[in-house]
Amino acid sequence: MNCDVDVVILGGNVVTIDPANPRAQAIAVKFGRIVAVGRDDELRPLIGAGTKVVDARGMTITPGFIDAHCHPMDAGRRSLLRVNCGPDVAPSIPEVKQALINRAQATPPGTWVLGFGYDEAKLPEKRLLTREELDEITTQHPVFIEHSSGHIGMLNTAGLEKGNLTRNSPDPAGGKYGRNSAGELDGCVFETGQDMFIGRGSYRGKALIPDPTPEEDRKALALASREAASLGITSWHEMLADPPMLRSYQEARTHGELNMRATVYIHVDYLNETTGAGLQSGFGDNMLRIGGIKLLGDGALSGRTAFLSEPYAGTTDDYGVLGVSPVEMEEQVLAAHRAGLQIGIHANGDRFLGMVMDAYEKANTAFPRQDHRHRIEHCSVMNTQLLARMKRLGLVGIPFGSYIYYHGEKMSSYGAKRLETMLPHRSFLDSGIPIAGSSDYPCGPWNPLVGIRSCATRKSRAGEGIGLGQRITPEEAIRVYTMGGAYASFEERTKGSIEVGKLADFTFLSEDPTTADPERITDISVVATMVAGKLVYQKE
Numbered sequence: 001m002n003c004d005v006d007v008v009i010l011g012g013n014v015v016t017i018d019p020a021n022p023r024a025q026a027i028a029v030k031f032g033r034i035v036a037v038g039r040d041d042e043l044r045p046l047i048g049a050g051t052k053v054v055d056a057r058g059m060t061i062t063p064g065f066i067d068a069h070c071h072p073m074d075a076g077r078r079s080l081l082r083v084n085c086g087p088d089v090a091p092s093i094p095e096v097k098q099a100l101i102n103r104a105q106a107t108p109p110g111t112w113v114l115g116f117g118y119d120e121a122k123l124p125e126k127r128l129l130t131r132e133e134l135d136e137i138t139t140q141h142p143v144f145i146e147h148s149s150g151h152i153g154m155l156n157t158a159g160l161e162k163g164n165l166t167r168n169s170p171d172p173a174g175g176k177y178g179r180n181s182a183g184e185l186d187g188c189v190f191e192t193g194q195d196m197f198i199g200r201g202s203y204r205g206k207a208l209i210p211d212p213t214p215e216e217d218r219k220a221l222a223l224a225s226r227e228a229a230s231l232g233i234t235s236w237h238e239m240l241a242d243p244p245m246l247r248s249y250q251e252a253r254t255h256g257e258l259n260m261r262a263t264v265y266i267h268v269d270y271l272n273e274t275t276g277a278g279l280q281s282g283f284g285d286n287m288l289r290i291g292g293i294k295l296l297g298d299g300a301l302s303g304r305t306a307f308l309s310e311p312y313a314g315t316t317d318d319y320g321v322l323g324v325s326p327v328e329m330e331e332q333v334l335a336a337h338r339a340g341l342q343i344g345i346h347a348n349g350d351r352f353l354g355m356v357m358d359a360y361e362k363a364n365t366a367f368p369r370q371d372h373r374h375r376i377e378h379c380s381v382m383n384t385q386l387l388a389r390m391k392r393l394g395l396v397g398i399p400f401g402s403y404i405y406y407h408g409e410k411m412s413s414y415g416a417k418r419l420e421t422m423l424p425h426r427s428f429l430d431s432g433i434p435i436a437g438s439s440d441y442p443c444g445p446w447n448p449l450v451g452i453r454s455c456a457t458r459k460s461r462a463g464e465g466i467g468l469g470q471r472i473t474p475e476e477a478i479r480v481y482t483m484g485g486a487y488a489s490f491e492e493r494t495k496g497s498i499e500v501g502k503l504a505d506f507t508f509l510s511e512d513p514t515t516a517d518p519e520r521i522t523d524i525s526v527v528a529t530m531v532a533g534k535l536v537y538q539k540e
């Protein structure tokens, strides 16, 4: 048997996130695990004839980044099958139109032309697309453009015809069809108005826009894996999976197309199937495992639909939107909790956060379970009482990491007082509440360094400070994006820090974020990414 170690990394600035040994120079890897951490002179004797030696001089090495709430399959499907209409790629309406025209010209007539990421708030025109504009792109293809919030779709005439929508169509329950002053459909469909196109709600399984094929899904995951690796991500939590998605994950993994570690949280619609099969959190292995059950909840921060106890600033009666029945949520939480599953619930507004904690408290009172680590996804409009309750109930918070930087300009409707304790990273850490880093990609940027910068500066892209008292240090932010994510999926014993025995997942950076100017953290580049001691990305 060959006794040499497989890989020795030398000369690096290793930020270990291990409090007992915070910095090192060298790491040795065997069979995908860390076997030694220390100084170059301590590890050099481990180098044998079969050892690959990595020269990391000038680089900072952190544990591989973990994104604890994202939607990589969706992201991959979008990049593969849809046109990016986001402001970073198409910064004006003429540029959005041109991108769609290019796609239409390469698409057989009658086939859908799909777009995503449209966000008028970040465009000079400050308005949605009109049906007439989309008809100018093509009359030969139905067109559907998804708004970045996910709450609005925009269609051309051919698209509206696919849905048999006319000026006489009544608005659906829970949604709306946009109309111009003459009462004609203007092409916009709001909330449940999108359901027939995307196969949601009562249209589940009957979407007018065809679902991706299993082959497309595997390609989508391969694409997402490559993108994640280029950002230094080595593990992700896929936050809303259905059976076809889970199947595609397994196939992508078998075919070597998934080079990330994925923890998958299953949509609550499949709670009965999951509990019926006897699945519990942690089923799987180090590459692909079941995390638990994901429940939806109140609205979105940016859509001003988070469910609040005090009205939105400047209104007297706008409290946001409660998207679920609290009674049904409590039943689902109880069933998943009893079955040994971890639960993650989407909750933004303070009023809904209280309801989520009610549900968790009732379930754990009825059937006490040690170390359940039930999660609150987003955890946005917090306050001191909610923080104290979260700590007492042993809950894990998954606050948006990059929200302040990326969407800060959308937060003014919460008013100055609430902003002091929104996404309160400092208070979470000071209260001893475990938290993890998350992007909600593709709803926010995937790059963990954007999240780390946002947590460390609490400044929007325009430079506006928001709740500056909630800043954490870059090193704390790195810990949130590594150990925090590992803890949130019960994997803190196998990853999240650079310690002997843990998985050899590393991110190589061009500079040290713990000593760089926090506002420049996003200028740092990922030089390479390793999963299980193998390079999955190397910068050219």
Ligand SMILES: [Zn+2]
Pocket (backbone or CB within 6 Å): 069, 070, 071, 239, 440
């Ligand atoms: Zn999400």
